Amino acid sequence: MNDTEFHTLIDEQLNAIEEQLDEIDADIDYEMMAGILTIDFADGSKVIINRxxxxxxxxxxxxxNGYHFNYVDGAWLDDRTGENFLDIFNNACSEQAGEPIKIR
Structure with a gap:
């Protein structure tokens, strides 16, 4: 993968997350700055995604925990466990929000 493809894939993923966060009724704030998406939860915890x-x-x-994902066969997969990014992300956000969060 070249740098352009990498940036396109990351931008698509971050934009999809942002759009869906806007639709969630949970007490979540987020900010995108310099390619870093920071999600703040009511309990003071954060989830941070960056490239x-x-x-x-x-x-x-x-x-x-911290996780590193490689793009493999159309999905971001954890480089240690092979778990899908969205599964780990949704579980972490649900736990930190205290209610189910489902981003696709």
């Missing part, structure tokens, strides 16, 4: 251009990875920081 790591040198290694072409999507990184996710949650209250419990």
């Amino acid at each position: 790591q251009e040198p290694v072409h990875q999507l990184w996710l920081a949650t209250r419990k």
